[in-house]
Amino acid sequence: MKAVSKPKALVKLFISAKKKSIRGELVLITGSGHGLGRATAYEFAKHQCNLVLWDINKDGVEETAEECRRLGATAHAFVVDCSKRKDIYKTAEKVKEEIGDVSILMNNAGVVAPIDVVSTDDHDIQKIFEVNIIAHHWTTKAFVPTMMRNNHGHVITVASTGGHIVIPFVVPYCSSKFAAVGFHRALTAELTALGKHGVKTSCVCPMFIKSGFVKNPSSRIMPPMEPEYVAKQVMKGILTNERMIFIPPLLKFILMLDRLLPDRAAAALWGLHEIKFDYVIGYKDEEN
Template identity: 65%
Template sequence: MNLVLDLLWFAVILIYSYAESLVKLFIPVKRKSVSGEIVLITGAGQGIGRLTSYEFAKRHSTLILWDINKRGVEETAEGCRKLGANAHAFVVDCSIREEIYRAAEKVKKDIGDVSILVNNAGVLTTADLLSTQDKQIQKTFEVNILAHYWTTKMFLPAMMKTNHGHIVTVASLAGYVTIPFMIAYSSSKFAAVGFHKALTEELAALGKHGINTTCLCPYFINNNFVKNLSTRLVPVVKLETVVAQLMDGILCNQKNGYCSTNYEIPFANGKNPARSCIEGFL
């Protein structure tokens, strides 16, 4: 029964998203400039993180790149420099809170205040629950959701002082629709979606309307997470497509992908309701 409901909900989302995309073809949304912004991207050593770094580099942002893979993150930084951007590579294990805090302090001291934070780092274990090791479950939550708390706590205060910034959450379709043999991953992505929604409402309640939020929830992506991926229920999308949709969402201050819309959070005083968006699916 739950599977049927999940599929029906997914079908509604998909139909709505295609309809909205059709409307957007005729009503273009103005894009903001990110030139000169200090952008921090976690998990920048490959995949979504690397290509997103290149997109910001093309737009003359200053890049702060974090990844546990030293070679990968340095290659990304070099690619950004070739595109004309100022890029700084840091080796950071996002499963360790203390490492995040140390690296964040160094960034603030040596480079400046981050104005765009892209929480992209993620890990995935595919196995049934009883075969999944305890340490794998713990690390999944440490990287996929707890790290979002630590990075946001470090960089949000400066954004709040200026009422300017953008916090991006890279989640997953698995944060909406349950998937067997991915219980830890799916649960962590449900939490990431919840983090994004709650943060969005909290910023609105505090009157910080200059700080935007975006959450990306892609279908299965053709990358290194899952080898030889195929599914009959949802399409497998190209990495470049995912990043293009993510950048659209950031530059337009809204959610992106085939399913996205703005919604307002009303307040009793009727003043300046929060502008947020329902998560985008690719």
Template identity: 65%
Template sequence: MKYLLDIFLLPILLILFYLESFVKLFIPKRRKSVAGEIVLITGAGHGIGRLTAYEFAKLNSKLVLWDINKNGIEETAANCRKLGALAYPYVVDCSKREEIYSSAKKVKEEVGDVSILVNNAGVVYTADLVATQDPQIEKTFEVNILAHFWTTKTFLPVMMANNHGHIVTVASAAGHIAVPFLLTYCSSKFAAVGFHKGLTEELVALGKTGIKTSCLCPNFIKTGFIKNPSTNLISTLEPEYVVEKLMEGILTEQKMIFIPASLSPLLKLERILPERFLSIVKQKINVKFDAVIGYKVK
């Protein structure tokens, strides 16, 4: 009898929650303060990581900046200091687990306990599977997903003890939909989206509701990582716009941040539309970029 009652109540709850979500669309979301928080950003020596560091600096956060490029990370730190923030640069290769662990230990000793972690470092190789070298495949997974495990694993325990923190996963729209000649990258970003979702559910199961999670999933960005990207549907994004939306998502504690927002309904449609129709749509969208093609028809 209880089972039947639960089944009867589910549609009612669904309607109520839809109404609640609709009403919230018209209520400005409250932004949290990150002043005084220790924010660690990987891949902060350029691009999205650098611009994100600048935004946190403006909000009086204390910055811990990681990047494999010494000159890049020091330049980011210097500019953050000009904005009035404390900034600590560390040269870290995020493809190496032990280097992540040893650098994290230094951060704890020299700066303090990280309360906001932005897993941003990433690499991409534009090529078909045949042309992608084995070390490139390994590097992609080491940086784009395995590093997320090592950084989160080392900084999460203190967040859990305090039931306070925020873990940001920088993924991609390519973590939801596959793109030819980005096989390795897409696979790693699918894993990053899964990492975010799995971690979110695990924190809820452990009762650590004070630790928030966000996942950034943008379309192509003009950062130079992918050469000459274009589509017929969605324009290539400016890095400044992406970071603006990312910060808005972090400060309002959004779990999934799609940029542009129209990506979300498009990705939902992909699950229900017929495969042949989707094939035609993808041809019309016509995603293009420079890539190495190793397979040749003989």
């Protein structure tokens, strides 16, 4: 039996994965008031999902919900501060009591502070970690147990290229996104160890998105992408249960080179990209 299964597994590597149906699933997206969260909500709406939308911005999340309804989906908007554990748990209980069991969880909310790490305000560093990674643990504890009992669901972690490579002047952000990638991988391994193969996981790692997250982003080889394009790529990955979704796809190849090349060559590789965005340098050498 083992001799037969290995060739089958090898053949599957070269065959496009079959897309699953997510029609009727209850999807919760954090940070869905703008940018990628909003664009992905629209994609889920087009697949006739039921949506639970969280964001700290009341007007933004309600606008997203209204458009999702126009697209034919059921959408519920909640104002939630993902930096606050109690706010997450309280709203999660309300969702479960009033709407139902979430079967697709997309941890998308994120914050950034483009400034040198020495000059970054302590509160900003703390909030970056609270929103970008610690909140994932609270949403997971709130919603994933039901997925595990049903052995059905999908957890999507929105990380970043900054979760695989280092970028100056966003040190706390990169640190939190490296943690998000690790969270995804560890959660995936734990679900497998528990035999919960029906609960799928995906990690989204995009390059710059034109969402205003950082100002004036640019890259010579991989220019900033529209949120709508990224959302479509995210949906393709979700529907085929892709574990690591790199956007654009070229990014996967570049990251492989980064790991294989010597340090100098890897640095030269990223130098060719000319990655730029607006940031502040508050640090100054002390005068003697």
